Amino acid sequence: MLMYPQINPVALQLGPIAVHWYGLTYLVGFALFYFLGTRRLRHEPFRSLAGPQAWSRKDVEDILFLGVMGTIIGGRLGYCLFYKPGFYLTHPLEIFFVWQGGMSFHGGLLGVIGSMVYFAHSRSRRFWQVMDFVAPCVPTGLAAGRVGNFINGELWGRFCSPDLPWGMVFPQSGSMQPRHPSQIYQFLLEGLLLFTILWLYARKDRRERRVSAVFLIGYGLMRFIAEYFREPDDFLGLLALNMSMGQWLCVPMIVFGVWLYASARPARAAMPARG
Template structure:
């Protein structure tokens, strides 16, 4: 028997004219998870051993989170407008600011976070890659929370699936009654839980600077690339899938994977920086 997407009210709490959406709550959950994991990360090496003015503290985590939130929101919105609907937003520039209409891009959000953490590293006189290696393992569970939000909203549904697939699901929002892959759950499991476990375990042992960041780029890129085979491309980007055989999400993952490989190789070839030399 084929499953049908359960109608879930996107509004979690209604307080008079104020509506609190589940999707917003998943963002809050993502930020809370980052805070929790980052505080644990302070006890990992090399962060626990850095002494003096460059020592890591809870204040650093709070400031990184604040800047990261700005990077996610601004970068995610601009990335969506640039990567997914450049022509539309070029002719409707004011709608770039209409964030309540939806439209966020992970890849844009990632670039926004990189920019925000570059600013943090520069202002705190910390090595940039040390900062990025700190952040990387704390991110995947937040991505998992976001995919739960996508599922609750009934958006980003999957491609058509064999009706015999036990977890195939009908998404009435798609405009058809065709059984589909619940791709939001696939991404929750792959880019969220699996990537978190792999990256957290990898980062528990001290690595050369930039290698943890490189593994994040490779891991997310590969897992998202795989998940995209089960996710229905956006209607206005179907032509790209038909012309190239790859979705926009997959094309955006290719440079991520290549950058991760090059970064890991570069980091492995560098001479390790003595701990005492770190700020």
């Protein structure tokens, strides 16, 4: 049994300005996305596209900028709508109090999808080609975020057996009983394992939509499993069928991912550039 090390969430204090580890993990995630995105340009079909449909570092930079905006806006709005709609309907100004915490992956995903719709339209690219490019570069950012959750000592797991060697006591949970370090489970599953699967799968030219489908199925399944070890939000608890909100939000991801994979067809010819 281990004791949570009580890490100071503030990495650096510069007078009145506090730099938090959680914010730094977001920056690490975005940096990893850019690094992997430039490597993704070497994969098919992106490497072979020429003319108006050719991909470049500028595309990666624009996708990153739009993705950051979609992640932050969608993640915050998703948390407010999915997890505490009643509270934020009566306290709408607190939606903007992002420093108080509260981000949703599923909301962030919807925000990123919206930003990629804009990118695809503005560049006359097929939406699913863009999403297939992006998908393998995302899990490392998710892994970085889970490191931030662990440093903050938040999103701890459910109670576990005292005999579990890596069971951890989180004093901030209000209990001195050992719990699953669910942040680490999610770091390993949704982060490293999903990245490895997706990166290896996407290295070969696949039917359009299938890389995106593998991401949706893979993340949905791994998050669904991890939720069995994660303490449900105290203001929600377990919902129907003893499933958490996170699990219920994963169900449509998995179903849509399966449909997307099965319905994938060979890519059409490149769209002509707009005149």
